[in-house]
Amino acid sequence: MALEKRGGNLYYYRSIRRGDKVRRVYVGSGELARIAHERDLMDRAVEEGRRQEERRELENLESLAAPVLEVGEAATVLARAHLVASGFHKRKGEWRRERNLP
Amino acid sequence: MSETSHSGTSGTLERYALPPDVRERLGELRDLSEKAQDGDKAARAKARRDLVQKLRESSPAVIARASDVSRSAQHMLIGTAVGGDPLTELALSGRLDMLREEIAGENPTALEVLLTEQVVSCWMWLQLLNALMSAQFKLKLPDGVKRSPPSYVRHMLKVEESAHRRFLASVTTLARVRKLQANTPGVQFNTQINLGRGN
Numbered sequence: 219m220a221l222e223k224r225g226g227n228l229y230y231y232r233s234i235r236r237g238d239k240v241r242r243v244y245v246g247s248g249e250l251a252r253i254a255h256e257r258d259l260m261d262r263a264v265e266e267g268r269r270q271e272e273r274r275e276l277e278n279l280e281s282l283a284a285p286v287l288e289v290g291e292a293a294t295v296l297a298r299a300h301l302v303a304s305g306f307h308k309r310k311g312e313w314r315r316e317r318n319l320p
Numbered sequence: 321m322s323e324t325s326h327s328g329t330s331g332t333l334e335r336y337a338l339p340p341d342v343r344e345r346l347g348e349l350r351d352l353s354e355k356a357q358d359g360d361k362a363a364r365a366k367a368r369r370d371l372v373q374k375l376r377e378s379s380p381a382v383i384a385r386a387s388d389v390s391r392s393a394q395h396m397l398i399g400t401a402v403g404g405d406p407l408t409e410l411a412l413s414g415r416l417d418m419l420r421e422e423i424a425g426e427n428p429t430a431l432e433v434l435l436t437e438q439v440v441s442c443w444m445w446l447q448l449l450n451a452l453m454s455a456q457f458k459l460k461l462p463d464g465v466k467r468s469p470p471s472y473v474r475h476m477l478k479v480e481e482s483a484h485r486r487f488l489a490s491v492t493t494l495a496r497v498r499k500l501q502a503n504t505p506g507v508q509f510n511t512q513i514n515l516g517r518g519n
Binding site: 275282283286288289292293294295297300301302303304305315 | 338342349390438469
């Protein structure tokens with residue numbers, strides 16, 4: 219976004235990205251330029267607030283999930299250790315018991 | 321957007337995390353399990369003997385601590401899901417107890433108790449995500465609930481999908497352990513796990 223002052227007049231351009239290219243699109247001049255600029259600033263602030271709220275929500279969810287994941291990891295390690303200690307091994311994605319074990 | 325605020329999410333609280341010594345023991349068990357499946361026959365046999373010894377020393381403490389953390393996590397998830405309604409909290413807590421009893425069966429081993437806790441925790445986590453997301457798919461949203469933008473909903477659906485996969489994996493692990501360890505001499509140890517509520 220750019221509010222430019224040239225020769226005593228205000229001109230407002232929006233930057234719009236299409237793929238890799240960024241185009242400057244003329245919006246208007248004078249009072250219209252100023253209003254459009256302020257409107258865009260407000261929209262941008264609202265959008266940023268919304269993103270922050272989403273980030274907080276996701277952080278909360280992550281911290282809720284953390285103990286579940288940790289216990290899951292512990293259970294997986296222990297289950298595997300017990301199976302291996304009991305004489306099993308994983309072969310081609312399947313657990314098999316080793317031969318010649320008591 | 322749904323609220324997920326709850327007490328104790330800022331920073332890792334001690335009761336919701338495994339202590340460092342338990343993590344260390346888990347790391348050792350993981351390494352020994354890998355060694356016991358690699359190398360020649362003699363090396364595997366030695367690693368297995370070490371693993372059996374290590375399990376005898378570490379397993380009871382690790383299982384007891386992990387079960388405690390799991391219970392605490394379940395209560396935290398319940399607290400978040402019910403949003404302060406004591407009746408729903410009681411009902412959900414009772415539902416988890418029933419689920420736990422049903423899955424663990426009669427005379428579960430200590431490992432089965434831990435795997436049951438894992439299944440119950442994953443189930444509760446999935447229910448919470450379902451509850452948070454369900455409002456977003458209603459045609460008419462309840463008063464005070466705003467519709468989340470598609471990017472956020474997409475992200476949440478991924479989280480839900482991952483929770484679902486984790487839940488299925490936990491059920492598979494429990495079933496596998498039961499199937500494979502039936503009629504197999506396992507590693508014997510005794511451990512006490514507090515099955516009462518109030519974590």
